[in-house]
Amino acid sequence: MDPLSQFLLAILFFHSSEYILAAAIHGMSNVNVKSLLVSKEYVLAMVFALLEYFFELLLFPGLKEHLWVSNLGLAMLVVGEIVRKLAIVTAGRSFTHLIRVYHEDHHKLVTSGVYAFFRHPSYCGFLIWSVGTQIMLCNPIATVGFAVVVWRFFVARIPYEEYFLRQFFGADYEEYARRVPSGVPFVM
Numbered sequence: 001m002d003p004l005s006q007f008l009l010a011i012l013f014f015h016s017s018e019y020i021l022a023a024a025i026h027g028m029s030n031v032n033v034k035s036l037l038v039s040k041e042y043v044l045a046m047v048f049a050l051l052e053y054f055f056e057l058l059l060f061p062g063l064k065e066h067l068w069v070s071n072l073g074l075a076m077l078v079v080g081e082i083v084r085k086l087a088i089v090t091a092g093r094s095f096t097h098l099i100r101v102y103h104e105d106h107h108k109l110v111t112s113g114v115y116a117f118f119r120h121p122s123y124c125g126f127l128i129w130s131v132g133t134q135i136m137l138c139n140p141i142a143t144v145g146f147a148v149v150v151w152r153f154f155v156a157r158i159p160y161e162e163y164f165l166r167q168f169f170g171a172d173y174e175e176y177a178r179r180v181p182s183g184v185p186f187v188m
């Protein structure tokens with residue numbers, strides 16, 4: 001299969017599986033179109049990626065013929081998808097797409113499975129997945145762009161999320177955070 005078809009399939013699989021998992025874990029009545037995780041910024045980024053792909057295919061076709069680069073991107077995409085989905089399944093009802101700011105009884109601190117290796121496995125997985133999509137398309141500009149934008153997004157999000165996790169789980173979260181790395185590069 002060519003990289004463009006793989007890219008379109010990867011996007012379709014990622015979003016439909018996010019929706020299906022959210023519905024399976026939280027119930028159909030608790031999911032809506034937002035569970036597809038498609039924001040305006042995200043659509044713009046993907047349109048930019050496609051424009052770069054077609055522009056370079058037309059002007060520098062040789063750039064798109066590095067099979068090993070495409071396969072490296074495909075491998076990253078698969079690894080990222082697996083890490084993220086393992087995180088969602090492991091955290092179960094504790095995993096919500098929106099960051100919880102109030103504690104609910106069924107929200108338990110998860111420290112097992114992939115959470116024993118990283119505090120933010122789903123973010124780590126998404127970072128690998130998103131950069132992998134661009135390496136697979138042999139898109140040099142979008143590869144750097146996606147890495148910087150997605151990384152910056154998580155750099156801002158993680159302290160906010162952990163502020164509430166510390167409020168909910170106190171010393172247990174402190175001890176967990178001391179022991180387990182974030183999983184996102186350069187985030188302690």
Ligand SMILES: C[S@@+](CC[C@H](N)C(=O)[O-])C[C@H]1O[C@@H](n2cnc3c(N)ncnc32)[C@H](O)[C@@H]1O
Binds near residue numbers: 097099111115119
């Ligand atoms: C989109 S999920 C992301 C979870 C985690 N940051 C990750 O990358 O796998 C965000 C929700 O997960 C919850 N959460 C994050 N880490 C958690 C943990 N170790 N145990 C339980 N809930 C957690 C947060 O309270 C938040 O509502």
